[in-house]
Amino acid sequence: MPEVSPQNRLNELSAQEWLKFTKSWFVHNPPPRKKDEKLHPAKYPENMIAEFIKFFTKEGGIVFDPFLGTGSTLVAAHQTNRHGIGIELQEKYAKIARERLQVLESQLKLDAQGSALKAKQLVLQGNSNEIESLWEKYSLPQLDLVITSPPYGPMLRNKGLAAKGREDEGLDTHYSEDESDLGNAKSYDEFVQRLVDIFVAIKPKIKEGGYAVVVLQNYMEKEGFKMLAWDFAREMAKHYEFRGERIWCQDNKTLYPYGYRYSFVLNVHHHYCLIFRKSGQKII
Ligand SMILES: C[S@@+](CC[C@H](N)C(=O)[O-])C[C@H]1O[C@@H](n2cnc3c(N)ncnc32)[C@H](O)[C@@H]1O
Numbered sequence: 311m312p313e314v315s316p317q318n319r320l321n322e323l324s325a326q327e328w329l330k331f332t333k334s335w336f337v338h339n340p341p342p343r344k345k346d347e348k349l350h351p352a353k354y355p356e357n358m359i360a361e362f363i364k365f366f367t368k369e370g371g372i373v374f375d376p377f378l379g380t381g382s383t384l385v386a387a388h389q390t391n392r393h394g395i396g397i398e399l400q401e402k403y404a405k406i407a408r409e410r411l412q413v414l415e416s417q418l419k420l421d422a423q424g425s426a427l428k429a430k431q432l433v434l435q436g437n438s439n440e441i442e443s444l445w446e447k448y449s450l451p452q453l454d455l456v457i458t459s460p461p462y463g464p465m466l467r468n469k470g471l472a473a474k475g476r477e478d479e480g481l482d483t484h485y486s487e488d489e490s491d492l493g494n495a496k497s498y499d500e501f502v503q504r505l506v507d508i509f510v511a512i513k514p515k516i517k518e519g520g521y522a523v524v525v526l527q528n529y530m531e532k533e534g535f536k537m538l539a540w541d542f543a544r545e546m547a548k549h550y551e552f553r554g555e556r557i558w559c560q561d562n563k564t565l566y567p568y569g570y571r572y573s574f575v576l577n578v579h580h581h582y583c584l585i586f587r588k589s590g591q592k593i594i
Contacts, residue, residue, distance in 0.1 A: 321365055331365045335406055345569070353379055354459045357424075358558065359386035362457055362583070366521045367392055370429070376508060377492075381407025384431040384459055388414050388538060394431045397438050400486050404435040436483040437490045438562035439504070441511035453516045456509075459525040459581075461493030463501045463538050506545045508546035513549060513588055521548060522586045525558070527578055530568075539582035550586035558583055566578060 340355035378396030387394030495501035567574030
């Protein structure tokens, strides 16, 4: 076991593990998804999220995901022995999340070593636009870490080649028709504003000095290239301290011939894991 410094206030990593995590990019190729997880258009890999959780919290810490989807954040919280709370608007995805966690928890009962793992995971079907009332209704605690991948703007509405393939397989190409769904914001600017508003509402629920990690992408759409990660970071920096990004690269994705022979169109195979900190001085 690597040695952990007793002075480490943030996590339980060794010096070597700490250093490795501070590199500004990494390659992570998600394993193939299981059948039920595949229904959801944009799941992120739990093993990758577990690395973030291990850096930004200690065992027993509290992790929150306001856009839970199929529950990957809570699976990662379970794996790392942190408590997790997740909110998902669509019951069909919340149900997948609950089922995934039930399987893990039942495995734990069979595993004698698992008795040391006591962290609890809570999946709530709800609307993250209503943070204050959710906190009141469920008496939710203060958070050590918020980590999430929100809808990537109205991006899933772009019917590209990848979406066509999903449609042919009978899989979801967007989350819902629900107006509260951030993915259905009327415009890009409205989307960015609504997303920032949710994080402003979450901020008082985070412990002083706690972190928020938001996974986002820039993307191309008909009117032009959207600098979503950068636009969001700029707006968020008015409310949180922006601590920089870790760039998640994927090198096993299909390259599509977008724009071939007439214009440059990017195959976007990287995401920004944007890191923000709640600190007293930065509030405007
Ligand atoms: C990018 S996905 C999250 C995927 C998740 N990280 C996973 O691994 O499954 C974004 C999710 O946010 C949900 N969502 C959209 N608007 C929401 C809202 N207002 N409140 C809660 N969830 C919302 C969508 O239904 C979708 O499942």
